[in-house]
Amino acid sequence: MSKNSNGLLIMKWLVSRSWEESRLLWSLAFPVLLAEMFQFSFEFVTTAFVGHLGEVELAAVTVAENILDTFAYGLLFGMGSALNTLIGQAVGAGQLDRLGTYTQQSLILCGAITLALAPAYVFATPILRLFLHQPVDVSRAAGQYAGWAIPRLFAHAMDIPLLMFFRAQSRVWTLAAISGVALAVHAMLTYIAVRQLGYGLPGAAVAGDISQWLIVAAQFTYLTGGRFPDTWKGFTMHAFNNIGAFIKLSLGSAVMICLEFWYNTSLLILVGLLKHAKLQLDIMSVCLNYEFMAILVALGFSTAVGIRVSNELGAKRPMETKFAVLVAVSTSIFMGAIFMGVVLIWRTSLPKLFSDSEEVIHGASKLGLLLGLTVCMISICPVLSGIAVGAGWQVSVAFINIGCFYLVGIPMGILFGIKLKYGTMGIWMGMLTGTFLQMAILLTIILTTNWDKQAALTEVRMAEWGGKENLPLMKSPHTDDQMTPAQEKMLAQPQDSKNVDLLCTE
Template sequence: MGSALETLCGQAVGAGQLHTLGVYMQRSWIVCLATAAALLPLYVFTDPILRLLRQSPAISAAAGRYARWCVPQLFAYAVNFPMQKFYQAQSRVWAMTLISGAAVAAHALLNWLVVARLGRGLVGAAMVGNVSWWLINAAQFAYVVGGSFPEAWTGFSRNAFASLAGFLRLSLASAVMLCLEMWYYTAVLILVGCLKNPEIQVGAVSICMNYNMWTLMVSVGFNAAVSVRVANELGAKHPKAAKFSVVVAVVTSAAIGLIFTLVTLLARKQLPRLFTDVDLLVKETAKLGYLLAATISLNSIQPVLSGVAIGAGWQSLVAFVNIGCYYLVGLPLAAVFGFKLKLNATGIWVGMLIGTILQTVILVVILFRTKWEKEAMLAGERVRAWGGNVELPTIQETR
């Protein structure tokens, strides 16, 4: 829901309308906090929900206990995400990086103390996460109101409650686009949890997902950078610069992804031991090594393309692409390969991968067809609409 801010703030900075950023951020706080409140029952009732989805009682109970203790993080992230986009749109990334770096150091120390030394387990890990997230929020908010953004932040304003309907529509389109991507991987884990001997299968896939997330953070960085750059350049009516930013981001992220892919292939039998010393789990995880490498390679490109979509305001279009590729192709194939053909976790991962490949190909085709001059004009209209009263059509021929 907060990714609407990524489009609007970036394009407003490009158009020189810095005074709108503080109001945009406050609108996003309202929308994101309301969304967090709506999601609260999912955290409270995680255990019975997972049992209804036929997950094992042991996994459901542990996940439910952890989720309940993570509720403060839900609201912390609702506050944090809009601030992230406020910083990024103005290229104040280093300030945010220093704050996050200090928080990570404190987080690691607290985890060692509470989880490892005091033995508080999942509950301790959740409590440490709560403290870390709210420390980040406090530091970032202090920097915002401390006078470092004299044009963009002029204090709290009643205007934050104006044009909420239009802002909410763009927020919903952003949420659908991104949630469809993130829920795709969650759905894969749920499918794996329905297999025989789910603890080993879920453990193997979870380890692979962790490695994938580690490498994905690099391409997510490019996602944020290219979305801001594309939004800035389109808002400033520099279509050629926007197009060049896309090329640079995709090529650079793909090159780094290639390195991660090679490391994964060479160390696929050793990497699981960082997470577990159970030989059976190590063996099952190593079997997924080749698929993990392919996923890492693909995920060095796909998030960057999603970042371009956010910067240009194509959320609704990409949401439809995600529905088709992930939920009409990827997940059905995963179910067929995993259960019907009895390929278990490997088959489920193959189905997931096919859906991601199809989505990436379609996004590349959309980029090739894009008329960037038209997108720059649409960005100007979107900024003037004050929060996205309408999401204008894209990918049209220039007359």
């Protein structure tokens, strides 16, 4: 066979494999994206109804949900992300009976964290008033709302581990359906409680509680309904064995994700310290609405690539892992370029969708270039973080985030925005520097990683985190590859190549 024929054959194979991998990633990412959009809409529905009660009530719900709920959910989601690593690798390794034990360990840990967080909801009024310097009437109303919202906090502690359990097995369409139905129920309950019965803030909070627990009830029903005979065998005392190692990984996950959450919040806090803060915050609000869609797509893709990486590492298929990573990174860069192009082309007209103020429209238009760069980066960074979660690098990424965000980004933002008086643009430029540094470091690490070594380390990590009572790792089932010698040479794979085992989404 001629060299030209070999080259053409290799090219066709690469195109076919890339299309297959891309299709698999999107089949995972789209339902995750849909479920996250439904979840986000819970807050939108509550705010829409409460906003008609008065300015104090609207401010109270905004403060309670964006400070208390965001902090608590971010911490719980961070702790739960450790489960994403472990059960994803267990699925790839064929150790399906470990999934139930890992999930129960996460339920125990998230439940304990929730108990520690509950007093913050009970004493929300003095915390908001004394420590965060919120207005007295807003703090009082927010404290009332937070008190009634405590059951929702415990629902989150149950929801997040179950979410990770289902996602790792690609049961993502079912999650989207559950979230969609719960959103419809939430809208109906909130309308009845607030508009029809006039229960105000307590009614809105209780409607949210019921809706969140409806999600948990549906998930438990799905879990115990016989659809997971190999991965869920009921509650077991083995969940308490070697839980210390599980906590260690969970803490690293929590630090990694919370640092990213709080970094974005720091931007608004710094902007609020400027002169004419109200106008600057309105401009930032418009810009953040642009970012929302890019973030949703990136988070959905982040979850998908995390599943792929953890599954393939658990199955000891480093070349498949590397291929999934390359396709995911390439796709995220392409999507980031599209979002950036949209912002740059319509930067003067898009702000009119969110505001009638000429000052706000002009200010948001001036920030168009920075916004374009931002939406490009936030299309890439979550995908890189998803790869890190799938590989179990949470602790290392946490240190990277500290250095890039808090030792570089925020100080640069303060320097440019406040000290050098460049205002919002200066703050944003400084913090964007930290984001770019983080992206560059993670991208360098990922592209230079020895995935053969990572696959070899996976068995050791699972043994450490899973406990001695677990069985030895089994080889995952696979089929023989039909690659030609030319393709094998191209991939430089020392062992026999294997096809990607496509996970069916449900």
